[in-house]
Amino acid sequence: MGPHPAVAAIRLAVRRVLHDVLTETTNENRTDAHGTPPAPLVLVACSGGADSMALASALAFEARKLSVRAGGITVDHGLQDGSDLRAAEVVARLREMNLDPVESVAVRVGREGGPEAAARDARYAALDEAADRLGAAAVLLGHTRDDQAETVLLGLARGSGIRSLSGMAAVSGAAGRYRRPFLALDRQTARKACLVQSIPVWDDPHNTDPAYTRSRLRHEGLPALEKALGKGVVEALARTAQLSRDDADALDSWAAAADSSVRDEAGQLECAKLYGLPPAVRRRVLRRAVIAEGAPAGSLFARHIEEVDRLITSWRGQGAINLPGRVEARRQGGRLVIRQG
């Protein structure tokens, strides 16, 4: 008898990603002293929750069959009493699965951008550091289709265009280090896989705390949408993410190609030429120009770019526009001048 369908599904998802990682490392043509390619190290980022415990179990199983070393990292955000004990427990469970190396990394969470964003920033910084130090070829994350649907809704509510509707990428980070094998699987499958394999899971109290936006969305928003629109809404939102990502990528390439065509010989942006671009492309050209002058991408919102865009489309002699990173945009003699003040 084969494995339970939920276990088969999580293993297949991980196997596909491990094959990708193996193909990429082979293509890089790296070999050891004996001329054979070294087995790449793949880490699972594990919170101890159902998604990442399922991921860890599938990684442990599939890595044994392939030429892949499997390890794990758990990050202790230090935000709850006893978080260090929980991290130690996760480490013990990952070691029981024969993952090696396994580490717990303690981080200090700042306040920048709210508690969820601050915890996420600290977590990714710690995962990056660990992956570099251990020489990992990839870090697996347990985001599911349900997480993707939530991310699309959060992006929709920001009102900042299709890039924010495109959710999380299956491959992201420096040199494509982060992989999300479960993006097409639902959360129930991961939970079921833990249940049938008797893997204990930790339910993060933050996930049910209504103080957190994502938790409200998960427990109130999405169920209400499913009631109104039917069960297929999660799948539709996840599909929207993929379609939006493709559209956003195409528009970004268009903007990159359009950039040189709207500049004069001195490299200055010409307002008349910018005016002739489709708005979606023009806003991207402007965003690129503002970032190139030193505005931090994460602090640059749609409303900032709209204001710069009005210097082109609704010119009424308005003054300079102040942007994040002390960048300033002004219209001068038919040119758009963007520079750091």
Ligand SMILES: Nc1ncnc2c1ncn2[C@@H]1O[C@H](COP(=O)(O)OP(=O)(O)OP(=O)(O)O)[C@@H](O)[C@H]1O
């Ligand atoms: N403390 C942590 N340490 C290591 N990795 C983490 C930690 N928290 C989250 N992750 C990684 O990020 C992914 C998404 O986490 P998030 O908290 O957004 O979702 P989740 O649905 O609660 O996931 P899980 O059920 O695995 O906890 C996790 O599946 C895991 O891979």
